[in-house]
Amino acid sequence: MQDDRVETIPQDGRRTVKSFVLRSSRLAPFQVEALERFTDRYSIKYQQKELDFQALFHNERPVFVEIGFGMGDAAYRIAQSKPEYNYLGIEVFLNGFAKLLHRVGSSEMPNLRLIRFDAVAVLESMIPDASIAGFHIFFPDPWPKKKHYKRRLIQAPFAQLLAKKLIEGGYVYCVTDWEPYAQQMLEVFETIPAFENPYGGYAPPVPWRPTTSFERKGLEKNHPVLEVWVRRVSEH
Numbered sequence: 361m362q363d364d365r366v367e368t369i370p371q372d373g374r375r376t377v378k379s380f381v382l383r384s385s386r387l388a389p390f391q392v393e394a395l396e397r398f399t400d401r402y403s404i405k406y407q408q409k410e411l412d413f414q415a416l417f418h419n420e421r422p423v424f425v426e427i428g429f430g431m432g433d434a435a436y437r438i439a440q441s442k443p444e445y446n447y448l449g450i451e452v453f454l455n456g457f458a459k460l461l462h463r464v465g466s467s468e469m470p471n472l473r474l475i476r477f478d479a480v481a482v483l484e485s486m487i488p489d490a491s492i493a494g495f496h497i498f499f500p501d502p503w504p505k506k507k508h509y510k511r512r513l514i515q516a517p518f519a520q521l522l523a524k525k526l527i528e529g530g531y532v533y534c535v536t537d538w539e540p541y542a543q544q545m546l547e548v549f550e551t552i553p554a555f556e557n558p559y560g561g562y563a564p565p566v567p568w569r570p571t572t573s574f575e576r577k578g579l580e581k582n583h584p585v586l587e588v589w590v591r592r593v594s595e596h
């Protein structure tokens with residue numbers, strides 16, 4: 361059993377509601393090895409200091425962020441198929457982090473870096489305002505019970521934070537198989553003047569998005585796959 365805790369920071373000295381609950385991970389030897397070999401080169405430690413993307417990727421190409429990449433299939437395949445862009449993957453779950461770190465490190469991917477920390481804190485402290493070309497949030501934890509709704513990631517304060525970090529014309533692309541959550545996403549983005557929904561409702565499927573492991577589980581249960589795509593516009 362590995363220690364699967366990540367540091368989280370209390371705000372104003374108070375514990376805040378998190379969008380995740382950490383589980384213990386049993387790591388395979390290849391994951392342990394990846395953590396030892398590739399952490400320094402391909403992952404970034406949480407810090408209360410803004411990242412310099414040019415220094416990180418050695419270029420000025422657009423940066424896209426995936427939040428909650430799980431086992432990392434989509435993050436890996438998108439970054440691999442679009443070498444002309446830079447990608448940052450954020451995930452708290454050690455098992456998935458170590459798996460993607462293994463893939464990125466062993467293929468020496470130049471355009472994907474990982475952070476293992478709460479995405480809310482990462483966005484607040486490490487991502488400069490108006491610096492991100494797009495956010496990918498695929499199958500965020502649906503928290504279906506009413507008493508857990510407060511844990512859902514896509515709520516107005518977080519959507520405002522996403523808007524602040526996007527460049528004008530940048531996008532947020534969310535996918536879920538939980539219809540009430542998809543509805544909540546549409547409603548939340550609708551309330552924020554910095555976003556426009558070019559589709560007026562759900563978006564058509566995006567051809568370059570690979571199927572994720574949570575999506576497969578949803579499809580086995582005949583859940584619909586619902587896509588929400590909003591664009592950052594000028595508020596003036």
Ligand SMILES: C[S@@+](CC[C@H](N)C(=O)[O-])C[C@H]1O[C@@H](n2cnc3c(N)ncnc32)[C@H](O)[C@@H]1O
Binds near residue numbers: 430451456497513
């Ligand atoms: C339901 S899983 C989906 C994983 C993957 N995107 C997929 O489609 O297979 C949601 C993931 O988001 C991660 N997560 C939830 N809240 C997070 C946060 N605040 N920061 C980073 N990761 C988070 C969880 O650890 C979990 O792995």
